[in-house]
Amino acid sequence: MGDDNLRTTSPRLRRWKALVLVLAALVGAHSTMFGLGALPINTGLSYGSVGDNIKLDDTAPPGYVRVVKAAPDRPLHTAGVRVGDAIRFDRPGDLRRGAFRSEELLGLSIVREGRTIRAVMRLPPSTTSLWSAQVLANALLGLFMVLAGALIATRARQASGVLLGAAMVTMGMPGSFPYEWENLLEPLFPISLVWSLIMMLAPAGMLAFALVQRANVTGRAVKAPWRIIFALYLAAHAGVWLAEVYTAHAFRDVPVLGHLASLVLLYWVGPIVACGLLIKAASETTAQDRTRFGFLAAALGLYFFGKFFIGLFINMTGNDFSLGNPVAALGLAASAAGVGIFLYAMLRHRVVDLGFAVNRTLIYGVLSTTLLLAFFFLEWGAEQIVPAEMREANILMSAGIAFGLFLVFHRVRDWVEKGVETLFFRSWRDNDARLGRFLKDAAFVTRADALTQTALAEFTRYTGGALVGVYAVADDGSARLQAGHDLPSRVEPDHSVMVRLRADREILHDDLPERLGAALVLPMILRTEIRGFVLIGAKPSGEDYRPDEREALAGAAQRIGMDLHALEIDRLEAELRRLKSPRPLRAGSRQVAAS
Template structure:
């Protein structure tokens, strides 16, 4: 029978990413959310401060001139005499791709037929004709919805990165999700600055090209952590795909920096990128599909959910590119736009369900606390609002002071009810989403409750090792008892751990000093959770729980429960040992009395 390996690895120790890379991803994620929030705020307020010179559509040429496809009537550029088919070259190349602010001066050279003319135009404030106001409002509402939907992957990416513990596959997944939040929205931070604005804009373009590569790298890294070796064809595919995407990204950055097209026209570039994004999505799905076929048990279920969630989320770029390639119709009448709105919502929902129910990525504890206290806060605020409304509408109370007293009484009542409401909400949420955790906790608590009824200490110790291993997801577990200056293994075992532990090991010294569970950072117990058995402030034994087969870290609530269970079982083992010593003494006492009587008889005869 094949042994089940975890979703992100059992046979191999997963590679770790340095902390500074994780910090970089978190910073970029926060910048993405700030950028998207700014977009939403500007759309809500009608894009205040936005300026236009009059180019509605343009395409870069190889000589640095941008061919004008469409000119806004009445704009500064139209007043200068520009017509569709003319070309302009900006004094600063980056001006061709950034958003202007109203009142800003923009230098450019206009090429009309064969004549060249230089102008310094002042960006005019954004104005919408009265007959286009309804369309403009609809477009802004759509922009708000799309930006809000695209923030969902970025938020998930931040949470995944925070809980990654440096694991390569999980960090890659978090980075890919963060990058999705910037898809097809260029950064507008510090656009007016010279080289800083240009650097931010180019960095944003690079981030937009990164997600397909990162998703594919994640799929291969996750598969690599469950196999001894990846097929060479997948490594070649990743390298070739990364090279192609890097070339396309380099081409876009070249246009940003120089204003000159390179090899491909804009329309050709969109078509090529659409195809490339589709290939990346297909490769990611194939890689995860291959891992799904090779896995068994719960791992197979986890891969299936991850396949569905990433397929939906990574389709964002592909669908967005299709919209550009098919006429750039950003309206709800376009089914591709509806797909673009539905993909992040469905993908986030599948991902959340996979995390909460199947622990694809172990962020459940943070989500658990967030759900509990978020729901409690919402319920209490809603209760306060309803009571206030009821008092205002149905109770006649005059005077501001009396109203203040009523508000204070309501607030005190809600404060007193907080813990009861929190406990009820926590029970409800745990029943809905964290039933596996609750069942495992109940099994361990039931064992601790039944432990005093064991007769033999050795039997109790062996049963505790089995129960604790089940609670820890199949992790190797051992129990050590004090023996002189060290601790001797009494039951269970962990690979590469000795049968006798030196009492002066740094981890054991820390355990005796704190009397609390400690995760050993290094040494013979590296990566293990070491928990003391305590009697009258003396460590009489230890439980050592090895790393989980899933490579997930121990949650705070797990560490607390293991610590409590270990203390209780330690006291039960100590009580059994005392009972056994008393029984032995009881057996020896008659012999001692007989021996004393024989000595007395011998003395009398003598």
Template sequence: MTNRAESAKLNWPRWQQVLLIALLVVLIGNRLTAMVDMAAYRSGLLGQVALNSGRAIPDPNAPAGFGRMVEVDPNGPVAKAGIRNGDFVRTYLPYYYQIRPKVGDSTNFTLDRNGVRSEHQIVVEPLPIGHVQARNNGLRLANVLAVIISILVGCFILWRGWGNPAAMLLGMALAAIGRGGSNQPPWATDLGLAAPMWWLLIVFNALVVLLIPFAMRMFEQQAGSLPRWHWRLFTTWLVWCFVSLHIYGWDRFWLTYYLNWAGGAGYPSLLMSISIAVAIAYLVAGWRKGSAAERNRITLIVFALSAYLFATVLVSLDAMRTGTIVGGESSASLIYFNAAMQGVVAPGLLAYAVLRHKLFDLGFAVNRTLVFGSISLILLVGFALIEWAVDHLVPKSWHEASAFYSAGIAVGLFLLFHRIRDAVEHVIERLFFRSWHQNEAALKRLVAAAAHVEKPEALAGNFAAELGRFTGGADVALYARTAEENYADASGATIDADDPALAAMRAEQGAVVPVELGSSIEAALALPMMHQAALAGFVLLGPKPTGEDYRPDEIEVLGWATQQVGLDLQAIRVRELEQSVIKLEARNANLSDVLAQAAAIKA
């Protein structure tokens, strides 16, 4: 599932790639625009929040175009217009209930009560301070932000994995998961804009079915190609989802109730649940046939998709019960759960699988820099908020009294930030990177002792064993230069001195990845032993048994250790040569004495 499994890239013509990018920009832009707008509205950033004093939900017993009113606030504008719970109402325009309400606007309603119809006008009022809806708006804001996180994770995978079929399928599916509210942006106030916006929001849910071919590709990487009927069945399901969701969009927009038999408001969540469940089934089947490293990755994806599945199933059941998606006072706990699953658990697991376990070859490695950069950013934002709070809570007279007061606050926060940041980094190092430190310390301990080893064979064997331990059991081979001007290991296997990987090590004097250089060497990493700008030897490391890639800090310490041990091996060889020279000189001296004595006797 690493480089070898992701070698197949998309080879579409340029115009097809441009068309696909344009389509994704439109769909994702539409979704993000609607949800960011809704998040800003729920938080009050766009002015006064309207009081939703009643909701119209689909009801198969209602006349076409009418909705049944529920949760009518007895003190709200809907009740003031004479509407009660259970009444059938139709807005003008009929899709007006999908448009975000704006304080001060008025809309006309047709009331149908017991078959008698009357006209009413409702003036939208602002949300009173302390109203229970304010709490619900906060919950829905959290839910919207959670979905935005999921979409951004999908966009990240699309960006970094472009051309990788499995990565693109997963990225598009993640961008379609979740829901950000049914209301339209304020500028979509006429049929020409509202209908396409609503249709895109609904049909975009169909892209969740792309999780199925993603899972099928993951399965094929473990067990080989699937029979064609699997792909044909998926194509049929994809067409059904697009067609039925198109009908659903019409149904919900015009309140015609064609799909009420299929769950009504919960129908998109139902389709999502089925698609995610099928994808999980393929992933589990692939997990059973995968290696230990591949199972680690697949397990994370299964858990992430299971989090999405639980959330969508509960949303679907709630929608069937209430007639709307995540609506009603009883949905508070569901909103919390939905936000946690879609905004924290599932994206977190997927991000960990992509970044830490290299689910795809995205050319991206997570290390201390990323972790500490994120921590520093969080702390910096936190202190900025503290400074803002101090500026607004401390009386202005204190600020105006002396410039030294404000300077003292700024300096204090600056000094405090660095102290807290250092303390947090220390804690993070001990919590998250303790095993890294211990692993690195053991390697450095062997390198320190290498200078005291007497025989090169012993040092080479000890170093190879330590590298195997350091890498978690990866294959290790140490090659040294021979008299024939090539390189050989302990088993006698040789590598030509002009191999591209060896030439690169001479030129760069650092670690290289042989496969990236067109070398025939089958190794994940090659580490040089340089001596006076010459390649005296090198170490080949195979892939880790866990399937993880070598981190930048690991490559750095491995390169340093290899170079130091290479110098120690060279020193041992020089010492052995010196001892050999001393022995030869002694033998020559003895021979000279013998010859001198023989000459003297002869004379």
């Protein structure tokens, strides 16, 4: 919670990035395990939670829990357990499990009317899971948050970016409950504790990011009262986590605190305050940054509302997460809207600049995945509409459906890709088009000084207002500033930049001296000779130059250098013609005859 003064080269920041990557690997594995439950496959496990049938109360003997439901023909009822009994498993962890080995045997003790009865509960054989669109959608949303958070954290230059990435990774948690093979007795308890701890970090991470980001905007460190509030918030979360550990061990609610549902509000406070701080920061910054903060607050707020606020509400009101429950459908829609807004804001408004290559890869990766999933559901829907007898009897119908979807997919993909290009990359395309128009016109400028000044103006426009200087190499090997300001007027022949230009004869964009004030040095090369260069400073927005921008600028500088050389040749040829042309005789002069 210190100032955001950790840079990319900071060992401390690199350690935090490594920690976020470890966190992303854990949450990603947990989300993948959650998603497997949505697929119609046989995992070799038998499903069913005993915990849904019991209640923690003080009337049961120590270590026992009270049974409130024992449906007929279910394993608990078949083992002889009835409503009102107090039970204790030989392995207490079995009470928390949701998946078991096929036909696993669980020993338990039953207390009924003062007598203790021994029993064995047999789990049913493993079966193929049922297809669940809701579970799969939640798993995909969670995996997206994990991937996006890891990318943001690893590419962040400041601590605020790492905090945002960490918060997003923790928000990708599908829940603290263990899934699939996580339910095996050996890893169950430690995994459950780790998952619940990571869940607790999500709201704290959001609040930490909002505090640091607002400090960046105002230019002031996080004030002491906010630091104290944050420390108390962390302490409260630690207390809730320890209370959950106690409940898991003792099968009793926490003394004094009572049922943990009363503490759920604590979980919501952090995100609400964080969104408020981001909105406050938006009002204190420039118009461009205001848009970015607004999108960020809306995206994180919607995702948290749908995934955690509504999720916890459903947990407290019946635990029905199926899409038949309107509240569950609302939660999924809100989470998906949050992810969509964040994706749009990140790629269109560059709330987080992931770089050109990652941006395009992420856009078209998400696009392709979305289209594939859409057509998968369309094919599945078509199979549900067409009677099974017709599909089985007429293979041509199934082939026709598949072929039709194939043709439609390619047409839709091409149409969507054009729309994506226009939506996300139009400003880049327009910027390149204006540069190309200038280079075409530059060949028809007739004076070198005019071409130098117009080139300076165009490079400044293209880079969004960066400092630009056009240099020409003199006879003594030094470079002299021809156009530009607030840059060195002369660069010595043995300056490191001049030496690298002569040695490499290519664009320079890394390890440039700070005193030169350059982010890019674009050479003007004639055969093997450096005739000049264009020096460009950092973007005022703080963004890096994309690879395609560097390539476009380097090509433009080379074209301008060739045009300047052509104008110099024209000047020299005109001067030579002037010197060779016969001078007219002045009045009163006499010609001297040849001897």
